[in-house]
Amino acid sequence: MSRSINLAVIPGDGIGQEVVAQGLKVLSAVLPEDVKLQTQEYDLGAKRWHATGETLPDAELERLKGHDAILLGAIGAPSVPSGVLERGLLLKLRFAFDHYVNLRPSKLFPGTATPLAGRPEIDFVVVREGTEGPYTGNGGSLRTGTPAEVATEVSVNTAYGVERVVRYAYEQAKARPRRKLTLVHKNNVLVHAGHLWKNIFDRVGEEYPEVTTDYLHVDAATIFFVTQPERFDVIVTDNLFGDILTDLAAAVSGGIGLAASGNINPTGAFPSMFEPVHGSAPDIAGTGKADPTATILSVALMLRHLGFESEAARIEEAVSADLAERSGARTTDEIGDALAVRVAD
Amino acid sequence: MSRSINLAVIPGDGIGQEVVAQGLKVLSAVLPEDVKLQTQEYDLGAKRWHATGETLPDAELERLKGHDAILLGAIGAPSVPSGVLERGLLLKLRFAFDHYVNLRPSKLFPGTATPLAGRPEIDFVVVREGTEGPYTGNGGSLRTGTPAEVATEVSVNTAYGVERVVRYAYEQAKARPRRKLTLVHKNNVLVHAGHLWKNIFDRVGEEYPEVTTDYLHVDAATIFFVTQPERFDVIVTDNLFGDILTDLAAAVSGGIGLAASGNINPTGAFPSMFEPVHGSAPDIAGTGKADPTATILSVALMLRHLGFESEAARIEEAVSADLAERSGARTTDEIGDALAVRVAD
Ligand SMILES: CC(C)[C@H](C(=O)O)[C@@H](O)C(=O)O
Numbered sequence: 146m147s148r149s150i151n152l153a154v155i156p157g158d159g160i161g162q163e164v165v166a167q168g169l170k171v172l173s174a175v176l177p178e179d180v181k182l183q184t185q186e187y188d189l190g191a192k193r194w195h196a197t198g199e200t201l202p203d204a205e206l207e208r209l210k211g212h213d214a215i216l217l218g219a220i221g222a223p224s225v226p227s228g229v230l231e232r233g234l235l236l237k238l239r240f241a242f243d244h245y246v247n248l249r250p251s252k253l254f255p256g257t258a259t260p261l262a263g264r265p266e267i268d269f270v271v272v273r274e275g276t277e278g279p280y281t282g283n284g285g286s287l288r289t290g291t292p293a294e295v296a297t298e299v300s301v302n303t304a305y306g307v308e309r310v311v312r313y314a315y316e317q318a319k320a321r322p323r324r325k326l327t328l329v330h331k332n333n334v335l336v337h338a339g340h341l342w343k344n345i346f347d348r349v350g351e352e353y354p355e356v357t358t359d360y361l362h363v364d365a366a367t368i369f370f371v372t373q374p375e376r377f378d379v380i381v382t383d384n385l386f387g388d389i390l391t392d393l394a395a396a397v398s399g400g401i402g403l404a405a406s407g408n409i410n411p412t413g414a415f416p417s418m419f420e421p422v423h424g425s426a427p428d429i430a431g432t433g434k435a436d437p438t439a440t441i442l443s444v445a446l447m448l449r450h451l452g453f454e455s456e457a458a459r460i461e462e463a464v465s466a467d468l469a470e471r472s473g474a475r476t477t478d479e480i481g482d483a484l485a486v487r488v489a490d
Numbered sequence: 491m492s493r494s495i496n497l498a499v500i501p502g503d504g505i506g507q508e509v510v511a512q513g514l515k516v517l518s519a520v521l522p523e524d525v526k527l528q529t530q531e532y533d534l535g536a537k538r539w540h541a542t543g544e545t546l547p548d549a550e551l552e553r554l555k556g557h558d559a560i561l562l563g564a565i566g567a568p569s570v571p572s573g574v575l576e577r578g579l580l581l582k583l584r585f586a587f588d589h590y591v592n593l594r595p596s597k598l599f600p601g602t603a604t605p606l607a608g609r610p611e612i613d614f615v616v617v618r619e620g621t622e623g624p625y626t627g628n629g630g631s632l633r634t635g636t637p638a639e640v641a642t643e644v645s646v647n648t649a650y651g652v653e654r655v656v657r658y659a660y661e662q663a664k665a666r667p668r669r670k671l672t673l674v675h676k677n678n679v680l681v682h683a684g685h686l687w688k689n690i691f692d693r694v695g696e697e698y699p700e701v702t703t704d705y706l707h708v709d710a711a712t713i714f715f716v717t718q719p720e721r722f723d724v725i726v727t728d729n730l731f732g733d734i735l736t737d738l739a740a741a742v743s744g745g746i747g748l749a750a751s752g753n754i755n756p757t758g759a760f761p762s763m764f765e766p767v768h769g770s771a772p773d774i775a776g777t778g779k780a781d782p783t784a785t786i787l788s789v790a791l792m793l794r795h796l797g798f799e800s801e802a803a804r805i806e807e808a809v810s811a812d813l814a815e816r817s818g819a820r821t822t823d824e825i826g827d828a829l830a831v832r833v834a835d
Pocket residue numbers: 231232235236388422678679709
């Protein structure tokens with residue numbers, strides 16, 4: 146285990162700044178004294194784009210490569226046309242650093258709100274593919290803006306890309322007590338991509354006889370997310386289905402204020418990036434209403450990725466205890482302080 | 491208003507047979523005596539495919555064209571490879587008959603179950619595009635089954651196809667008391683298709699100043715479906731997003747046993763097709779457990795489409811009253827009988 150962390154921090158837009166500050170506070174508090182934490186902030190996002198027209202210059206991308214990991218707050222502002230920062234910065238990072246695993250755990254902690262009656266048990270993790278599918282940017286528009294326009298989006302899926310994420314998901318499932326893996330796709334309609342996914346899922350599964358497998362169409366999966374979320378353990382799915390399902394998962398398991406994610410390159414060839422699932426929420430930026438818990442849980446995922454398992458677990462236990470006891474509204478800062486105190490104990 | 495209905499019936503697979511029988515029972519009961527109802531059954535689905543290898547022969551498609559409407563039960567069986575009947579029969583019908591509006595209302599009736607705590611008010615309708623998007627079947631697979639496989643799915647979107655369904659959705663919104671229309675897409679990632687949709691949505695909106703508009707990314711929309719479904723009135727969306735969202739909508743508003751749909755060609759150039767959102771549910775086929783209500787509500791959508799507005803409303807009122815009073819489990823037949831009695835009153 147490395148006893149130093151050289152961290153890149155991209156606070157980004159809106160509440161990104163505020164939640165990242167709390168993430169760093171808890172990170173400092175949880176790390177043993179002998180671990181040297183170095184952070185470097187990168188000014189990327191809406192402000193920079195407005196000032197310079199840049200989203201992610203190549204030189205910045207190069208510098209980012211030198212870090213052990215990246216902590217990102219949130220990207221996006223109403224003043225920037227939709228897609229510019231998402232494609233030019235956030236997705237560019239995921240693709241450039243080959244973050245083929247987008248890891249998104251969902252757990253309904255005691256004391257948290259859920260819109261579901263009866264508070265079912267929710268404790269699953271979505272392994273979302275991060276570098277293929279409809280997110281590749283392939284496609285285009287012909288005769289744009291005219292009544293004869295044709296716009297296409299091409300979902301690109303490769304055996305190479307699918308197999309590595311499916312294998313990662315089986316490993317995750319194997320390491321969990323219930324050992325169950327569900328593939329979610331839509332192979333009755335998207336037959337080409339769907340069959341590729343299903344064939345690889347079945348073939349790799351032969352190497353994991355201890356893992357129980359299941360297949361669901363994405364539409365049916367949304368039903369089970371609200372009627373029977375306890376049926377899920379590990380889910381593996383395509384980039385876009387994963388995007389949709391993990392927002393729904395967040396909604397049923399405590400809200401988007403608690404949903405953490407890791408954009409992971411398991412090979413270590415490039416730094417992995419950790420970020421809350423929520424966006425920049427410009428409507429509450431600066432009000433102290435942002436919940437930093439999702440970012441703090443993302444820090445836990447980062448620590449686990451970097452080999453600091455006991456520190457990661459300490460943060461997760463602190464969050465669990467904090468949520469169970471929390472009463473009344475607290476500010477972003479107060480939540481960060483409370484968790485920093487808990488993990489330092 | 492035509493005083494006769496020449497109906498094609500495709501019971502299909504699994505519970506399809508059972509629910510369609512109840513749909514026809516209620517249809518006969520609700521129609522005034524002077525309306526001549528003619529039905530013709532088409533033997534299409536898994537059994538035919540197993541016997542002959544045919545999904546939807548051209549001659550059948552030709553004959554189907556001669557009907558005023560089509561009532562379909564459900565298509566699909568575990569014994570048939572995924573995609574064969576969906577693409578070869580169900581989607582072939584939607585595309586051949588240019589069913590560009592896939593109309594799917596969601597209403598939480600009193601007395602019905604919802605997984606949502608607090609029983610929010612749910613009364614919205616999804617206008618799902620039915621002939622474009624990722625459903626076109628464009629794409630393919632190269633080096634299939636090898637470690638070098640590449641599989642693509644192409645989402646095709648045209649100004650022609652988007653404008654007509656968006657216009658239909660504005661008309662729906664204009665006719666409802668709340669007059670609100672929400673576009674759901676993912677235009678921060680699927681920028682080509684997303685911008686096409688958004689531009690047309692905004693431009694057509696200028697002709698409907700009385701309609702309030704809103705835009706949501708599909709991932710965010712799933713959150714609001716469970717935390718704030720009352721915010722929706724009419725939703726217009728792409729074929730795949732509509733597929734996913736309407737299953738979720740069904741789950742929160744009484745379950746898939748109540749979700750009706752119409753595959754509509756508003757021009758009348760081809761017969762429209764009405765079907766429950768649910769599938770063939772082979773696990774409960776023949777047990778009498780299938781709820782025919784979704785099919786019966788689909789019959790109401792069909793009657794409205796054919797100009798029998800008061801008969802359509804009568805079915806919807808009967809369903810509403812039946813659900814409010816229903817107690818204990820009833821068989822498929824018993825539910826059909828109860829509704830037939832109510833509409834005949
Ligand atoms: C902001 C957007 C590009 C992103 C995505 O679609 O992946 C977000 O929704 C997420 O889930 O991280």
